[in-house]
Amino acid sequence: MQRPIKAYIDLPALTHNLLITRHYAPNAKIMAIIKANAYGHGLLHTAHALRNADGFGLLELEAAICLREAGFRHPILLLEGFFSTRELALLEKYRLSTVIHHDEQLAMLTGCNHRELDIFLKINTGMNRLGFASERFPSIIKQLSGNPAVSQITLMTHFATADGTTDNTQFHKQLQVFDQITGLTAMPCTLANSAATIRYPEAHRDWVRPGLMLYGASPFAAHRGEDFKLKPVMSLTSKIIAIQHLKQGDIVGYGGNFQTDRPMRIGIVACGYADGYPRHAPTGTPVLVNDLRSRLIGKVSMDMLAVDLTELPNISINSTVTLWGNGLPVEDIARAADTISYELLCALPTRVELEISQEESQSSATRICVESK
Numbered sequence: 001m002q003r004p005i006k007a008y009i010d011l012p013a014l015t016h017n018l019l020i021t022r023h024y025a026p027n028a029k030i031m032a033i034i035k036a037n038a039y040g041h042g043l044l045h046t047a048h049a050l051r052n053a054d055g056f057g058l059l060e061l062e063a064a065i066c067l068r069e070a071g072f073r074h075p076i077l078l079l080e081g082f083f084s085t086r087e088l089a090l091l092e093k094y095r096l097s098t099v100i101h102h103d104e105q106l107a108m109l110t111g112c113n114h115r116e117l118d119i120f121l122k123i124n125t126g127m128n129r130l131g132f133a134s135e136r137f138p139s140i141i142k143q144l145s146g147n148p149a150v151s152q153i154t155l156m157t158h159f160a161t162a163d164g165t166t167d168n169t170q171f172h173k174q175l176q177v178f179d180q181i182t183g184l185t186a187m188p189c190t191l192a193n194s195a196a197t198i199r200y201p202e203a204h205r206d207w208v209r210p211g212l213m214l215y216g217a218s219p220f221a222a223h224r225g226e227d228f229k230l231k232p233v234m235s236l237t238s239k240i241i242a243i244q245h246l247k248q249g250d251i252v253g254y255g256g257n258f259q260t261d262r263p264m265r266i267g268i269v270a271c272g273y274a275d276g277y278p279r280h281a282p283t284g285t286p287v288l289v290n291d292l293r294s295r296l297i298g299k300v301s302m303d304m305l306a307v308d309l310t311e312l313p314n315i316s317i318n319s320t321v322t323l324w325g326n327g328l329p330v331e332d333i334a335r336a337a338d339t340i341s342y343e344l345l346c347a348l349p350t351r352v353e354l355e356i357s358q359e360e361s362q363s364s365a366t367r368i369c370v371e372s373k
């Protein structure tokens with residue numbers, strides 16, 4: 001028998017979240033970020049559900065090519081750009097847009113005989129991860145504008161603290177640096193991730209680049225997706241595969257660091273850290289069993305975890321368990337495990353099968369995508 005763990009992917013929720021994003025940024029084009037296998041949700045069916053976005057952004061060249069080959073005609077941006085002249089040739093072949101963020105990429109562009117490259121010039125305004133130093137902006141723009149291979153330039157930066165809770169200083173500093181150096185150009189701009197899309201309309205500009213919010217989770221630690229009318233897209237579910245009746249003083253799981261202080265009934269769930277559930281989730285982390293709230297007990301092992309059924313007498317073997325998703329925000333699990341929802345979603349391993357909801361009208365693209373993960 002197949003293990004009962006599944007990640008259910010709610011495609012209408014994706015489409016709904018895209019509409020919410022439009023509501024936040026009505027005047028910007030939306031570049032839906034689908035890196036890391038669409039944040040763990042699976043590439044092609046996700047892209048298809050988000051086909052009303054104006055473009056897609058991701059890092060993985062193969063995934064970008066896969067989108068083209070599946071028939072997507074949107075602008076597709078490689079967020080780290082290309083790493084070799086061989087890849088540069090593939091950009092032209094598949095009409096992929098590219099970030100340019102360091103000198104080696106500039107050197108590969110100079111003297112290349114490609115045509116019609118769509119460039120996103122990344123400027124480091126203070127995050128200090130990728131991008132050219134702001135002082136170099138005028139000379140690089142001059143160089144790129146004079147390059148016959150380049151047909152379009154969009155200016156880009158990324159914020160370090162748009163998801164911060166109280167202090168806006170760093171955000172405003174970065175925005176100011178960006179506006180100061182680019183102020184005299186009429187080129188299109190893209191600045192905002194999910195957090196800035198929700199929180200800073202002044203950063204919307206020509207393109208917003210939402211990722212996490214499309215998957216229904218909140219980029220702000222103090223909030224949940226539902227606070228912004230977002231719907232969770234992924235629900236990680238499994239089943240109770242064993243039940244144990246414990247006496248007072250019994251232990252549960254590896255290390256024995258959970259010991260009962262009274263007789264208890266516990267359920268063993270087919271889901272462990274090899275299924276993407278965080279090993280650091282402590283006793284007490286919320287779990288839904290047949291839509292009733294329960295709690296994790298003891299250490300999470302590789303393939304299993306234990307839940308408290310003492311107060312849930314009607315739960316039996318095969319009862320459905322929701323680890324996160326519908327009815328149990330992934331943000332709550334992330335908080336309990338001292339991580340962020342991004343990490344939980346992206347870390348979904350391939351051994352967890354995706355169960356893709358049907359869209360209202362099924363298209364061939366959806367069907368193809370169901371098999372790919």
Ligand SMILES: *Cc1c(COP(=O)(O)O)cnc(C)c1O
Pocket residue numbers: 033035079158192193194195209210211212213219
């Ligand atoms: C991942 C990424 C995004 C999306 O970030 P979210 O916080 O998920 O909205 C936007 N821009 C760039 C450059 C990224 O790498």
